Amino acid sequence: xxxxxxxxxxxxxxxxxxxxxxxxxxxxxxxxxxxxxxxxxxxxxxxxxxxxxxxxxxxxxxxxxxxxxxxxxxxxxxxxxxxxxxxxxxxxxxxxxxxxxxxxxxxxxxxxxxxxxxxxxxxxxxxxxxxxxxxxxxxxxxxxxxxxxxxxxxxxxxxxxxxxxxxxxxxxxxxxxxxxxxxxxxxxxxxxxxxxxxxxxxxxxxxxxxxxxxxxxxxxxxxxxxxxxxxxxxxxxxxxxxxxxxxxxxxxxxxxxxxxxxxxxxxxxxxxxxxxxxxxxxxxxxx
Amino acid sequence: xxxxxxxxxxxxxxxxxxxxxxxxxxxxxxxxxxxxxxxxxxxxxxxxxxxxxxxxxxxxxxxxxxxxxxxxxxxxxxxxxxxxxxxxxxxxxxxxxxxxxxxxxxxxxxxxxxxxxxxxxxxxxxxxxxxxxxxxxxxxxxxxxxxxxxxxxxxxxxxxxxxxxxxxxxxxxxxxxxxxxxxxxxxxxxxxxxxxxxxxxxxxxxxxxxxxxxxxxxxxxxxxxxxxxxxxxxxxxxxxxxxxxxxxxxxxxxxxxxxxxxxxxxxxxx
Numbered sequence: 111x112x113x114x115x116x117x118x119x120x121x122x123x124x125x126x127x128x129x130x131x132x133x134x135x136x137x138x139x140x141x142x143x144x145x146x147x148x149x150x151x152x153x154x155x156x157x158x159x160x161x162x163x164x165x166x167x168x169x170x171x172x173x174x175x176x177x178x179x180x181x182x183x184x185x186x187x188x189x190x191x192x193x194x195x196x197x198x199x200x201x202x203x204x205x206x207x208x209x210x211x212x213x214x215x216x217x218x219x220x221x222x223x224x225x226x227x228x229x230x231x232x233x234x235x236x237x238x239x240x241x242x243x244x245x246x247x248x249x250x251x252x253x254x255x256x257x258x259x260x261x262x263x264x265x266x267x268x269x270x271x272x273x274x275x276x277x278x279x280x281x282x283x284x285x286x287x288x289x290x291x292x293x294x295x296x297x298x299x300x301x302x303x304x305x306x307x308x309x310x311x312x313x314x315x316x317x318x319x320x321x322x323x324x325x326x327x328x329x330x331x332x333x334x335x336x337x338x339x340x341x342x343x344x345x346x347x348x349x350x351x352x353x354x355x356x357x358x359x360x361x362x363x364x365x366x367x368x369x370x371x372x373x374x375x376x377x378x379x380x381x382x383x384x385x386x387x388x389x390x391x392x393x394x395x396x397x
Numbered sequence: 398x399x400x401x402x403x404x405x406x407x408x409x410x411x412x413x414x415x416x417x418x419x420x421x422x423x424x425x426x427x428x429x430x431x432x433x434x435x436x437x438x439x440x441x442x443x444x445x446x447x448x449x450x451x452x453x454x455x456x457x458x459x460x461x462x463x464x465x466x467x468x469x470x471x472x473x474x475x476x477x478x479x480x481x482x483x484x485x486x487x488x489x490x491x492x493x494x495x496x497x498x499x500x501x502x503x504x505x506x507x508x509x510x511x512x513x514x515x516x517x518x519x520x521x522x523x524x525x526x527x528x529x530x531x532x533x534x535x536x537x538x539x540x541x542x543x544x545x546x547x548x549x550x551x552x553x554x555x556x557x558x559x560x561x562x563x564x565x566x567x568x569x570x571x572x573x574x575x576x577x578x579x580x581x582x583x584x585x586x587x588x589x590x591x592x593x594x595x596x597x598x599x600x601x602x603x604x605x606x607x608x609x610x611x612x613x614x615x616x617x618x619x620x621x622x623x624x625x626x627x628x629x630x631x632x633x634x635x636x637x638x639x640x641x642x643x644x645x646x647x648x649x650x651x652x653x654x655x656x657x658x659x660x661x662x663x664x665x666x667x
Contacts, residue, residue: 130509137480137505137546167509196482198510226482228452229510231490276543276602277481332545333601339469342604 112304113173114148114179116365117346118357119287122265125365126151126177128170129304134396137360138199138294140328145300148308149199149362152291153181154267154284156260161267161330162190162213163282163291164361165203168230174203175210182211191217191257191269192227194279200293201227205235208243216248217257217269219278223248251280268353273345275381276330281349288356290349296375297363298325308364315371322382331386339387343380404576406461409633410555410625412439412469412532416461418454419575422567424593429567430556430575431594436559438552440529443473446498447550447559448629449487458487459494474527474546476501476534478561479547480510484629501527502536503546518574523548537621540614541648543599557625562598563614564644565627566590578630579640584651587631587640591647593614593632602651611645 116125127148132139139147152163160182163305166174182188188211189197192199195218204227207213212346216223224235224246233243251269259265268283274295282291298321307314327335334342350372358366358375366375405417414437419430433451435458437444444466450458466472472495477485480503488500489511500507504518526533532554539547541563550559567590568574574582595602617623618641626634634640 135505135508137503137544169509169512198480198482198485198506201482202510222453225453226451226486228455229482229486229489231493236453273600277598277600329545333605336606337601337604339604 111144111169111173113170113177114308115177116309118152118289118359118365118367122155123284123287123289124155124181125154125308125359126153126166127182127306127308128166128173128176129306129308130167130197130301131353138297138329139267140324142324142328143300146304147297147300147362148364150307150308150365152289152359153178154259154265155183155186156265156286158183158186158261159259159265160186160188161257161259162188162207163359164193164200164293165190165207167199168202171192171203171206175207176295178207178211188213189215189217191251191282192219192223192289193222193281193361194277195219195226196277198229202229205230205233205243209233212244214244214246216246217251219251219280221248221250240275257282270349272349273342274331275331276366283349283353283355285353288354289359290353290355290357291359293361294330295360296358296379297360298322298353299364299366301364306364310366310371311368312362312370315366315374317375317378319378319381319385322378323385326382327386334383334386336365336389337387339383343383346380346383404532406437406465407576409578409627409635410557413437413552413557413625413627414439415464415633416458416465417450418457420451420453427569429590431565431567431630432632434627434629434633435487437462437469437472438529438532438534438555438557439469440532442470442528442530444470445474445476445501445527445529445534446472446491447476447484447627448561449475449491449632451483452486452630455487455490459490462512470530472498474499474501474529474534476521476527476536476550477564478539478549478559479503479542479544480506483542484561484635489514501502503548504544505546509533516594521548537617540617541599551621551623555625556622557621557627558618558621559627559629561629564591564626564634565594565598565630566632566644566647567594567630568632575630577632579634580636582632585632587643588646591631591644592650595648595651599651602648607648607651611648614645614648
């Protein structure tokens with residue numbers, strides 16, 4: 111496994127990338143996919159505020175701590191947002207990171223986020239984590255909300271639930287950097303090498319509609335096949351119309367960067383969803 | 398019906414125990430409860446745990462297991478329907494607590510979450526069975542699911558089906574419905590609650606024709622001659638003929654716009 115920190119916007123947004131093998135053992139990649147992918151957490155910083163988006167998986171705990179430790183400004187108040195609080199790849203490192211960085215605020219979908227993430231026996235959030243863990247406030251985020259960072263609250267993060275979701279999920283749009291954090295969507299990029307690149311630019315973009323269809327149909331979005339997808343497509347289109355998206359930042363896969371790349375992948379996703387809805391793709395799931 | 402403040406564990410059929418704790422879900426001015434249930438199956442030679450529980454519940458489940466395993470065969474298997482924390486959050490703690498137990502089911506992804514136990518992850522595919530002595534636990538197709546990796550389980554001796562997120566519905570704490578089976582709370586609108594849960598947690602259902610799923614579910618229940626249903630989030634069912642039509646009606650009605658989780662959730666004391 112290798113680690114990379116990608117600067118999406120200087121001093122303001124970092125992608126903390128840690129790779130893992132795509133070898134048929136990871137359910138969020140198509141069974142036919144082989145190579146490597148990156149688990150991505152994102153560090154947003156503004157003045158003395160910082161927000162970590164998602165916490166990745168346990169095997170990356172040490173690397174992630176090192177990446178955050180080396181990247182955080184001082185002084186700084188770090189909070190975190192679990193985009194899918196009921197899923198391991200969003201919350202595996204919630205308690206280790208609370209412990210390491212003294213995090214006191216967690217944004218998520220359900221109350222009591224530390225206890226939802228209490229999967230490791232070295233902590234016990236039910237007991238307040240003993241004397242070691244700080245008191246943590248969970249902010250239960252409604253369907254839509256805005257989080258403000260920075261001294262004047264000028265860094266505005268629009269938070270919302272997309273129609274394209276499997277479980278309770280939020281996406282975030284960071285106006286300052288044009289970054290759309292898409293959680294488990296747009297996570298289909300697999301590379302032959304751990305070296306990536308984990309930033310997809312126009313020069314490194316070889317994803318096809320067939321790749322996206324295979325990914326959706328044989329992983330978490332199996333249900334799109336033969337579903338009524340018009341509402342999902344309409345919602346996705348409206349997200350890209352409402353926001354000036356210049357970077358797509360998924361929880362896994364690779365970061366998609368640049369206006370032309372974003373436009374292409376928005377179109378790839380839309381076309382793939384449409385194909386699935388028409389029943390034009392062979393899928394594993396469905397009744 | 399009045400139940401005790403701590404109604405679980407409860408024996409639903411000989412050697413089949415219901416464990417866990419309620420999860421509070423504030424909803425439209427009232428408090429709904431849902432379960433993140435765990436079930437213990439005793440065979441003559443070994444015991445199997447159905448689901449590993451929400452991490453919030455780990456202390457409760459540990460206490461309940463201590464009580465039950467003191468007089469029953471050793472826990473050798475932990476089986477989960479799928480890799481979500483409400484179903485599998487307790488995997489790491491349970492494997493640590495029961496060093497001779499393995500994790501069964503679809504075991505993708507767990508090597509990234511609990512790498513220290515990787516050698517104890519043993520795949521169980523639909524159609525395959527675990528012999529507990531006097532009964533078999535069989536992995537079966539998941540008719541209603543979210544993650545594609547989901548599977549359901551079936552216990553041959555007690556004809557008990559464990560459908561994970563299928564048969565999921567909330568209940569009313571204020572009406573003392575905690576710890577009851579579905580048949581014991583006739584006033585609970587199971588159809589409404591099933592539709593509500595489906596809309597919130599099975600988002601895809603609102604875009605999908607549920608009839609093929611309903612038909613497949615009816616067929617499975619008939620083919621397996623199911624007598625007990627142990628859902629992860631709903632109340633257990635011991636009279637399938639009476640309750641199944643209400644569940645199916647709820648699945649058909651999925652698609653509202655309420656938001657059961659909006660106000661948050663927390664573990665209940667009951």
